[in-house]
Amino acid sequence: MSAKPRLTYFNGRGRMEPVRWLLAAAGVEFDEIFLETKEQYEKLNKDGVLLFQQVPLVEIDGLKMVQTRAILSYIAGKYNLYGKDLKERAWIDMYVEGIADLMQMILMFPFSPPEAKEKNLDSIKERATNRYFPVFEKVLKQHGQDFLVGNKFSWADVQLIEAILAVEEKIPAVLSGFPQLQAFKIRMSNMPTIKKFLQPGSPRKPPPDEHYVETVLKVFKK
Amino acid sequence: MAGKPKLHYTKGRGKMESIRWLLAAAGVEFEEEFIEKKEDLDKLLKGGVLMFQQVPMVEIDGMKMVQTRAILSYIAGKYNLYGKDLKERAWIDMYVEGTTDLMGMIMVIPLQAADAKEKQLALIIERATTRYFPVYEKALKDHGHDYLVGNKLSWADIQLLEAILMTEECKPDILSAFPLLQAFKGRISNIPTIKKFLQPGSQRKPPPDDKYIASVRKIF
Numbered sequence: 369m370s371a372k373p374r375l376t377y378f379n380g381r382g383r384m385e386p387v388r389w390l391l392a393a394a395g396v397e398f399d400e401i402f403l404e405t406k407e408q409y410e411k412l413n414k415d416g417v418l419l420f421q422q423v424p425l426v427e428i429d430g431l432k433m434v435q436t437r438a439i440l441s442y443i444a445g446k447y448n449l450y451g452k453d454l455k456e457r458a459w460i461d462m463y464v465e466g467i468a469d470l471m472q473m474i475l476m477f478p479f480s481p482p483e484a485k486e487k488n489l490d491s492i493k494e495r496a497t498n499r500y501f502p503v504f505e506k507v508l509k510q511h512g513q514d515f516l517v518g519n520k521f522s523w524a525d526v527q528l529i530e531a532i533l534a535v536e537e538k539i540p541a542v543l544s545g546f547p548q549l550q551a552f553k554i555r556m557s558n559m560p561t562i563k564k565f566l567q568p569g570s571p572r573k574p575p576p577d578e579h580y581v582e583t584v585l586k587v588f589k590k
Numbered sequence: 591m592a593g594k595p596k597l598h599y600t601k602g603r604g605k606m607e608s609i610r611w612l613l614a615a616a617g618v619e620f621e622e623e624f625i626e627k628k629e630d631l632d633k634l635l636k637g638g639v640l641m642f643q644q645v646p647m648v649e650i651d652g653m654k655m656v657q658t659r660a661i662l663s664y665i666a667g668k669y670n671l672y673g674k675d676l677k678e679r680a681w682i683d684m685y686v687e688g689t690t691d692l693m694g695m696i697m698v699i700p701l702q703a704a705d706a707k708e709k710q711l712a713l714i715i716e717r718a719t720t721r722y723f724p725v726y727e728k729a730l731k732d733h734g735h736d737y738l739v740g741n742k743l744s745w746a747d748i749q750l751l752e753a754i755l756m757t758e759e760c761k762p763d764i765l766s767a768f769p770l771l772q773a774f775k776g777r778i779s780n781i782p783t784i785k786k787f788l789q790p791g792s793q794r795k796p797p798p799d800d801k802y803i804a805s806v807r808k809i810f
Contacts, residue, residue, distance in 0.1 A: 437659065442676060461657065462660040
């Protein structure tokens, strides 16, 4: 009997959100432990469960997995969201790495000083519209299929819908030049597991607020 | 007919070095086209061959691959350096992510101002000796095998050796408290393909100097 995966992280998006998305999209239920105090974090370290003294931590199949990419790769592989062969995996990897670079900008945004926020927002808009979204718009246009790779739902699709929604929260009209991505967004949002994840009451976390930022800084303060 | 992989990058380590290591360790010959001035980069950009307008880019098996991790994963998978199943792959992934984080800290040093450099160096030494190396020392101790995962040479071993040598360039005695890593370093360095890569005249690149950093700044 295999227990549900158990996630340990802050009660917020951060680096764990893509993991929540991927598990949810795969239809996998999971439990969560939320980090709220420095003492909790120090205990995790003392107990030796964090390989590199960092979260995210995902307990899955007897492994205490750390490092977001490693966790996501494992889940993708386990639930057949990683393509059918090495080459499809290569395309999925390229796409998710690009999207991860964009998401990194969004991840860091709440922690940037107030005077830098406008500039950072402009950077996010510029990169999304000039570097990242055009690539996926072109891919979808060229093959005319519903999914990015191999005509089959994969980790790349999940990561892209997550990124689209995250950028839209900051720049509502960001998809205005991208008709394929607009259609993709609707298609993905209507997939049963994703539709469920997008409804209130799901494990999906809200955008980071001041309380989230304070908690993170408090827990990691030396 | 598949040609040799072709690497597009500046003539220095940067993010391409781990790829050179992995190909070399796998015994795969490769070609390199160096970006030496801004015009070289512009040519690649205009040619539409850089998916996200960035290098590294590796032409391999008909693909123009970008994103370092994607490239490394593909090479590891293709040359059987990625474990025998999903769980071994998970361990290899966790280990390489750790060494990647450590090497990432070292990579930024040449780009920093003098006062920041000293602080960064201290942080690298602290992280190497209290966060990263203890993990690999313990892994080797726990199973007593020659390699990190599955008793077989993998991407994780190659990246760990690269990280050890890079950290030693920062502090030569960094392995003093890690006897198993010292032995590991000796063992892995003696693997024929790796031994060859460590010899002068190979495609291994030297540590970045001021001249290299200046040229990179001009290109980008």
